[in-house]
Structure formats: C-alpha cells, structure tokens
Amino acid sequence: MTEPKHILLIIGGGIAAYKSSELIRLIKKAGMTVRCVLTESGGQFVTPMTLAALSENEVHTTLWSLKDETEMGHIQLSREADLVVVCPATANLLAKMAGGIADDLATTLLLATDTQVLAVPAMNVRMWDHPATQRNIEQLGVDGLIVMPPDEGDMACGEFGPGRLPEPPAVMTEIMRHLGGGDGSSTLTGETELGPNPLEGQPAFAPDQHRPLHGKHVLITAGPTREPIDPVRYIANRSSGRQGFAIAAAAAEAGAQVxxxxxxxxxxxxxxxxxxxVETALEMEAAVHGALPADIAIMVAAVADWRADSRAEQKIKKQKGDALAPLELIENPDILAGLAQHEKRPGLLIGFAAETEKIEEHARAKLVKKACDWIVANDVSGDVMGGAENSVHIVTADGTEIWERLPKPEVARRLLRKIIEEI
Structure with missing residues (x-):
C-alpha cells in the first residue's frame, strides 16, 4: 500500500490566512497528511486550535518549544515532508526566504530544508509590484523554489490588481502537480464541506480531473520587444506582458509543456x-523557431514593426540648432506570418492583434494575411496595454466572438477553454 504524501503547511500573516482552513480540508480529502506551522503574525488571523482540529495534528508555532524539540526537532519537521507549502506567503516572509533569514520557526525550517518548497504569495498590489518583491521572487526562482503567481482582483484593502491569494482548489491543483498528479482521491467540483467551490465553472484542473493538455507543447510569446538605436535609446511599446504570462500560467495549469x-x-x-x-524581434524570432515543434502557438507579444538600420556605438548627441538626423528604419520579420509558413507549423496557430479602431475588420484582414487559425484582437485604445483587464474579439474562419472586458487571467482561462474544445 502506497504511503500517503506529507505536506508541511507554513501559514504567514495576512488576511488571506483564513483560506488555509479550506486548503487543509482539501489536502486531507486527497488522502494526504498535513502538519501546520503558524507564524506569530499568522496567529492574528487564524488560531492554532482551528488548524489542529482540521489537520488532526499538533500545530507548531515557536522555535523554543522544549516539548517539540524533545519529540521532533524542528529540522525533522521539514525533512519528513514531501512538499513544503508556504500559504499565504507574505511580502515579509518572501523577503526573509530570499535573504536566508532564520529568526523564527517558519524561516528556520525553510532555511534548513532540502525538500521542494512551493510559495503562494498574497499581498497588496503595490507590495507585489514593488521592485524589492520582484527581486525577491526572482531570487527564489534562482534558488529552486516554486512561486505560484497570485490572482488579480479586488482586495481586502479596497484596491484591485495582482496580489490576491489563489483560491484553495487552484493551490491544491498546484500541490498535486508538483507531487506528480492525483488518482481521483479528491473531488474539487460542486459542493465541498465549506460550501460551493469558488472555481466551479472555471478551468481549474483539479487533482481528480484529466489535465486536458497533458502531453501537448504550447509555445507562447509575451511582452514588447526593444529595438536599440544607441546604447541608451530604443524603439518599444507599452506592452506589459501580463496577458501572455496569464495564458502561460493557464496552459501550465491545464497540464501542457509550456x-x-x-x-x-x-x-x-x-x-x-x-x-x-529575449530583447529584440530578431532574438524573439530565433527563440520561437528554436522552440519548435509545438502543438499550439499563441503569439501574444507586441513585436516592434521596425528597427534601426544600424545601431550607434555611442550615445547620439543632440546638437543645438541642428535638425535631428533622420533615423533609418527597416522592417522587422513578421514572426506570426513566418510561423504559418514554417515546415514545423504548429497545429493550432493563434495571433494577437492590438487595435485602436475597426477591431473586427482589421483582425479579419490579418487572419487572411498572416495565414493563422485565429486572431485574438484586443482594443488598446484605453488602458489595456499595461492594465489589468482586456476586451477581445476572437476572429476565426467561422465567425467572431466578442468577449466583455475581463481581468486578464479570466481572458486567459476562457481562451484555454476554447483551445481545449478546438483540439
């Protein structure tokens, strides 16, 4: 008989800590055992008694428990686990993890463990977007930790944006993915003991469900390109990359190799x-071709149409009274059209088109010109580029679907649902 998997759940201090109760229930329903470590600030939001009752195990809160050190050393706590999950992972906890600080039980366990760690961030959008937090996230990735992207949406503080803790079923899906999948021992659809599943009707591929893109390779481009003029100047655009990254996250959740x-x-x-x-259009084209073959390609990146014919080796100086020397531009390769003609053309090729007027008309013309299967046209006349929401037209040979303005992660989920139905 297979031994049950062991999860060590570290609960940080944030309003989202209340969701740890449902996560514990889901872990137990999946036939796993769970031990909880509650930080001092986490104890301001949930109590050890609640966590102990749900997990059916003692909850550990301090590094200085003589009883715990006698019966189970704090190092052993993390080493007996198959996966260490930090949920919620606050900005402060992520900073300590990235800096190797060990000043309480949770951070000492994290520094001492050789077990895989999954961090699930939750914080205010400004804290999430702060350069210090992004540096810490990058460092944790270099160190081999897994950081699950937060959701976008309304927050307890009244702001909107990335930083929301993903719903417990989505976290459970991520746990199962890093443990090698599930065998149907957990049911995350319909009603749970805590009421309706908040992801009901969403493409959250639960541990008991077939992951519909398993075995498929999905190639995605995202963000802008920068075309250098001289060492300090470049041609670019306002693309944030958020939509492409959200699609990549949704495709990985569906089981694809992304x-x-x-x-x-x-x-x-x-x-x-x-x-x-990558940085330039030429680099992006080379990376796309190097990633082939792919079953599905979704070209979301806003690639610069032109680049400077030659790059100045030194900064171009402005001369007072002189007219600006003309900048010679040449056309960049059309990565989407080139992929449509490639000998390794993906089975489903989807292009994105940023438009400010005549959205459907221009998108349908591009569908023919680029020889792709779908065009996802988004109206960028407002704050879409760099914003948190998107409004799109899905243009195919069979017609056009118009989607209302939605958060970009929701656009990504809907697009993945449509792709799965198509293939």
Missing part, C-alpha cells in the same frame, strides 16, 4: 513554465 518567449518585462515566471528571455 515554453514562454518573453520580451523585457518584470514579471515572475509562472509555475511549471520554461521561460526564454
């Missing part, structure tokens, strides 16, 4: 995604 070719953006790599960083 290659994400990313222009210069400051976004964390979605869990389970292989990321290739």
């Amino acid at each position: 290659t994400l070719v990313a222009g210069p953006v400051h976004l964390p790599t979605p869990a389970g995604v292989m990321r290739v960083d």
Whole structure:
C-alpha cells in the first residue's frame, strides 16, 4: 500500500490566512497528511486550535518549544515532508526566504530544508509590484523554489490588481502537480464541506480531473520587444506582458509543456513554465523557431514593426540648432506570418492583434494575411496595454466572438477553454 504524501503547511500573516482552513480540508480529502506551522503574525488571523482540529495534528508555532524539540526537532519537521507549502506567503516572509533569514520557526525550517518548497504569495498590489518583491521572487526562482503567481482582483484593502491569494482548489491543483498528479482521491467540483467551490465553472484542473493538455507543447510569446538605436535609446511599446504570462500560467495549469518567449518585462515566471528571455524581434524570432515543434502557438507579444538600420556605438548627441538626423528604419520579420509558413507549423496557430479602431475588420484582414487559425484582437485604445483587464474579439474562419472586458487571467482561462474544445 502506497504511503500517503506529507505536506508541511507554513501559514504567514495576512488576511488571506483564513483560506488555509479550506486548503487543509482539501489536502486531507486527497488522502494526504498535513502538519501546520503558524507564524506569530499568522496567529492574528487564524488560531492554532482551528488548524489542529482540521489537520488532526499538533500545530507548531515557536522555535523554543522544549516539548517539540524533545519529540521532533524542528529540522525533522521539514525533512519528513514531501512538499513544503508556504500559504499565504507574505511580502515579509518572501523577503526573509530570499535573504536566508532564520529568526523564527517558519524561516528556520525553510532555511534548513532540502525538500521542494512551493510559495503562494498574497499581498497588496503595490507590495507585489514593488521592485524589492520582484527581486525577491526572482531570487527564489534562482534558488529552486516554486512561486505560484497570485490572482488579480479586488482586495481586502479596497484596491484591485495582482496580489490576491489563489483560491484553495487552484493551490491544491498546484500541490498535486508538483507531487506528480492525483488518482481521483479528491473531488474539487460542486459542493465541498465549506460550501460551493469558488472555481466551479472555471478551468481549474483539479487533482481528480484529466489535465486536458497533458502531453501537448504550447509555445507562447509575451511582452514588447526593444529595438536599440544607441546604447541608451530604443524603439518599444507599452506592452506589459501580463496577458501572455496569464495564458502561460493557464496552459501550465491545464497540464501542457509550456515554453514562454518573453520580451523585457518584470514579471515572475509562472509555475511549471520554461521561460526564454529575449530583447529584440530578431532574438524573439530565433527563440520561437528554436522552440519548435509545438502543438499550439499563441503569439501574444507586441513585436516592434521596425528597427534601426544600424545601431550607434555611442550615445547620439543632440546638437543645438541642428535638425535631428533622420533615423533609418527597416522592417522587422513578421514572426506570426513566418510561423504559418514554417515546415514545423504548429497545429493550432493563434495571433494577437492590438487595435485602436475597426477591431473586427482589421483582425479579419490579418487572419487572411498572416495565414493563422485565429486572431485574438484586443482594443488598446484605453488602458489595456499595461492594465489589468482586456476586451477581445476572437476572429476565426467561422465567425467572431466578442468577449466583455475581463481581468486578464479570466481572458486567459476562457481562451484555454476554447483551445481545449478546438483540439
């Protein structure tokens, strides 16, 4: 008989800590055991008694428990686990993890463990977007930790944006993915003991469900390109990369092998995604071709149409009273059209088109010109580029679907649902 998997759940201090109760229930329903470590600030939101009752195990709160050190050393706590899950992982806890600080039980366990660690961030959008947090996320990835991207949406503080803790069923899916999948021992659809599943009707591929893109390779481009003029100037656009990264995360959740070719953006790599960083259109084209073959290609990146014919080796100086010397531009390769003609053309080829007027008309013309299967046209006349929401037209040979303005992660989920139905 197979031994049950052991989860060590570290609960940080944030309002999202209340969701740890449902996560514990889901872990137990999946036939696993769970031990909880509650930080001092986490104890301001949930109580050890609640966690102990749900987990059916003692809850550990301090490094200085003589009883715990006699019966189970704090090092052993983490080493007996098959996976260490930090949920919620606050900005403060992520910073300590990235810096190797060990000043309480939770951070000492994290520094001492050789077990895989999955961190699930939750914090205010400004804290999430802060350069210090993004540096810490990047360092944790280098150190081999897995950081699950947060959701976007309304927050307890009244703001909107990335930083929401993903719903417990989505976290459970991620846990199962890093433990090698599930065998149907947990049911995450319909009613749970805590009421309706918050992801009911969403493409959250639960541990008991077949992951519909398993065995498929999905190639995605995201973000802008930068075309250098001289060492300090370049041609670029306002693409944030958020939509492409959200699609990559949704494809990985659906079980796909995902290659994400990313222009210069400051976004964390979605869990389970292989990321290739590029800067120019020529580099992006080479990376796309190098990633082939792929079953599905989704070209979301906003590739610069032109580049400077030659790059100045030194900064171009402005001369007072002189007219600006003309900048000679040449056309960049059309990566989407080139992929449509490639001998390794993906089975489903989807292009994105940023438009400010005549959205459907221009998108349908591009569908023919680029010889792709779908065009996802988004209206960028407002704050879409760099914003948290998107409004799209899905243009195919069979017609056009118009989607209302939605958060970009929801656009990604709907698009993945449509792709899965198509294939």
